[in-house]
Amino acid sequence: MAKLSVNVNKIATIRNARGGDVPNVVQVAKDCERFGAEGITIHPRPDERHITTKDVYDLDKVVTTEYNIEGYPDERFMRLVEETRPTQATLVPDGPDVLTSNAGWDTVKYKDMLTEICSQLAEWGVRSAIFVDTNPSNINGAKEVGVDRIELYTGPYADHYEEDKDAAIKDYISAAKLAHDLGLGINAGHDLSLLNLAFFKQSIPNLAEVSIGHALIADALYLGLETTIKKYLELLK
Numbered sequence: 001m002a003k004l005s006v007n008v009n010k011i012a013t014i015r016n017a018r019g020g021d022v023p024n025v026v027q028v029a030k031d032c033e034r035f036g037a038e039g040i041t042i043h044p045r046p047d048e049r050h051i052t053t054k055d056v057y058d059l060d061k062v063v064t065t066e067y068n069i070e071g072y073p074d075e076r077f078m079r080l081v082e083e084t085r086p087t088q089a090t091l092v093p094d095g096p097d098v099l100t101s102n103a104g105w106d107t108v109k110y111k112d113m114l115t116e117i118c119s120q121l122a123e124w125g126v127r128s129a130i131f132v133d134t135n136p137s138n139i140n141g142a143k144e145v146g147v148d149r150i151e152l153y154t155g156p157y158a159d160h161y162e163e164d165k166d167a168a169i170k171d172y173i174s175a176a177k178l179a180h181d182l183g184l185g186i187n188a189g190h191d192l193s194l195l196n197l198a199f200f201k202q203s204i205p206n207l208a209e210v211s212i213g214h215a216l217i218a219d220a221l222y223l224g225l226e227t228t229i230k231k232y233l234e235l236l237k
């Protein structure tokens with residue numbers, strides 16, 4: 001069964017709109033776990049537009065499942081990881097100005113940098129993951145840098161799911177097979193939803209974890225957080 005890690009960025013987005021502490025990100029993360037989430041994901045961006053540095057440390061004190069910190073591995077990010085030692089650090093190639101993550105790493109071009117970062121993470125006892133598209137050269141490159149897992153960038157899958165789900169999943173099936181054959185663990189995320197998750201899960205047999213935020217928090221507005229999490233968990237069985 002693939003684990004569900006709930007990304008709580010959007011909870012912080014709502015909180016920051018008023019500058020106070022409503023909704024409380026720590027409480028929501030604890031409730032996500034109480035409702036069955038098997039991990040909490042955050043992406044502390046440099047501009048702190050949602051998750052702040054303080055949130056990273058506050059969540060570290062309470063998360064009892066898997067704590068996954070995503071981000072571009074600059075000095076700030078690496079300090080956060082060193083000081084909190086999460087279960088997993090997911091390296092994302094986002095520049096500081098992107099609206100949201102919109103591409104995976106070129107693991108060939110950034111081989112030296114990624115190798116150094118992954119070896120540092122291993123030294124700290126933090127599982128490493130890198131965000132990649134389905135291009136086989138990036139999957140092979142991921143193996144070369146010594147990372148533990150890939151996180152498949154599922155934005156393109158989600159974008160094309162409704163028009164032709166078999167075409168949308170095709171490259172993910174081959175990328176996941178290649179990654180599995182290379183001994184890499186397989187995570188996935190970005191724009192996964194109640195609509196497209198079941199087919200993704202059924203098509204990718206070795207899926208270890210999905211991290212889901214945007215759609216899940218939007219669904220919770222209508223269904224409530226507990227019912228929403230249970231629905232996502234059901235699709236991952």
Ligand SMILES: CC(=O)[C@@H](O)[C@H](O)COP(=O)(O)O
Pocket residue numbers: 007009010042043045070092099100101131189190191213
């Ligand atoms: C790495 C990734 O896939 C992202 O989905 C990310 O964590 C979302 O970031 P935002 O919440 O800032 O859009």
Ligand SMILES: NCC(=O)COP(=O)(O)O
Pocket residue numbers: 007041070151188189190191192211212213214215216
């Ligand atoms: N790694 C993907 C993630 O954490 C959540 O992405 P999204 O569901 O907010 O698109």
